[in-house]
Amino acid sequence: MRSGDIQVLDGGNASRLLHSVDAFVFDCDGVIWKGNELIDGVSDTLHLLRSQGKKLVFVTNNSTKSRTQYASKFLSLGISVSQDEIFSSSFAAAMYLKSVQYPPDKKVYVVGGEGILEELHLAGFTAFGGPEDAHKTIQLKENPFFHHDNDVGAVVVGLDPYINFYKLQYATLCIRENPGCLFVATNRDAVGHMTNLQEWPGAGCMVAAVCGSTQKEPIVVGKPSTFMMDFLLKKFRIDTSRMCMVGDRLDTDILFGQSAGCKTLLVLSGVTTLSILQDSANNILPDYYTDKVSDLLQLLGP
Numbered sequence: 001m002r003s004g005d006i007q008v009l010d011g012g013n014a015s016r017l018l019h020s021v022d023a024f025v026f027d028c029d030g031v032i033w034k035g036n037e038l039i040d041g042v043s044d045t046l047h048l049l050r051s052q053g054k055k056l057v058f059v060t061n062n063s064t065k066s067r068t069q070y071a072s073k074f075l076s077l078g079i080s081v082s083q084d085e086i087f088s089s090s091f092a093a094a095m096y097l098k099s100v101q102y103p104p105d106k107k108v109y110v111v112g113g114e115g116i117l118e119e120l121h122l123a124g125f126t127a128f129g130g131p132e133d134a135h136k137t138i139q140l141k142e143n144p145f146f147h148h149d150n151d152v153g154a155v156v157v158g159l160d161p162y163i164n165f166y167k168l169q170y171a172t173l174c175i176r177e178n179p180g181c182l183f184v185a186t187n188r189d190a191v192g193h194m195t196n197l198q199e200w201p202g203a204g205c206m207v208a209a210v211c212g213s214t215q216k217e218p219i220v221v222g223k224p225s226t227f228m229m230d231f232l233l234k235k236f237r238i239d240t241s242r243m244c245m246v247g248d249r250l251d252t253d254i255l256f257g258q259s260a261g262c263k264t265l266l267v268l269s270g271v272t273t274l275s276i277l278q279d280s281a282n283n284i285l286p287d288y289y290t291d292k293v294s295d296l297l298q299l300l301g302p
């Protein structure tokens with residue numbers, strides 16, 4: 001890290017940051033919560049920002065839930081967030097298919113969780129796979145011929161704790177044999193906090209499995225791809241120079257904010273440590289960094 005390129009958040013620059021932005025885009029895991037636990041002071045900080053008239057948006061690469069399920073998760077943690085303020089990679093997958101005018105008579109095969117299926121159904125698509133294929137097996141010794149649906153025009157891959165050989169074969173045949181079949185990945189995170197105490201394999205490994213069998217690269221709709229940012233900018237008509245992206249990962253969140261021209265604030269409450277940030281091999285530098293979101297409250301509060 002080149003010294004002087006980034007600033008630790010203090011009373012002076014926190015106040016300048018607050019005055020120079022109209023909207024804060026928050027990453028969720030590692031910033032708002034860790035697994036199922038709220039990070040200390042988040043609720044009061046969001047309250048302060050709302051009371052100052054700031055627009056708040058929440059973006060997560062975790063595709064396992066739909067926006068409705070995320071709104072319930074926020075509420076269970078004592079934070080009221082409207083569904084319209086939430087952008088999950090499950091929603092992004094559905095919005096991506098809408099944006100390319102995916103024909104409604106074509107079907108979508110899902111290697112992933114309920115969140116992706118729910119968002120695809122809400123957007124009017126016929127989607128199947130996911131949890132309903134969790135226990136399907138293939139008896140290879142019976143020398144079966146595996147049938148797949150020729151009307152599948154897109155395969156969406158996200159975090160799937162029940163990934164199996166059946167799902168991989170289904171996805172592979174659709175992508176390899178159905179002409180023009182799209183291969184969409186919700187995100188490529190290597191690991192995720194499925195629980196509070198540990199990291200678990202992330203969607204990146206399921207996506208890699210399908211890349212391996214198809215020798216194709218997916219369209220990625222989650223961070224750091226600009227798809228979600230472009231979508232939320234269009235929706236809220238916010239000027240990116242007056243937005244601040246707050247995240248705990250350099251290669252997803254901070255890159256996501258920087259690519260759009262936002263100010264960026266790295267919090268050290270998630271996966272990035274000070275030594276990762278300061279490593280000479282790291283070239284993704286946020287404008288500011290601080291320990292946790294609630295430092296904003298402490299620095300700006302009365």
Ligand code: PLP
Pocket residue numbers: 027028029030035059060061062063064159187189191192193194202203
């Ligand atoms: N994917 C999965 C499965 C996760 O569990 C997580 C974090 O817990 C993520 C992605 C990253 O989520 P976020 O973008 O909110 O940090």
Ligand code: CA
Pocket residue numbers: 027028029030031247248249270
């Ligand atoms: Ca995160």
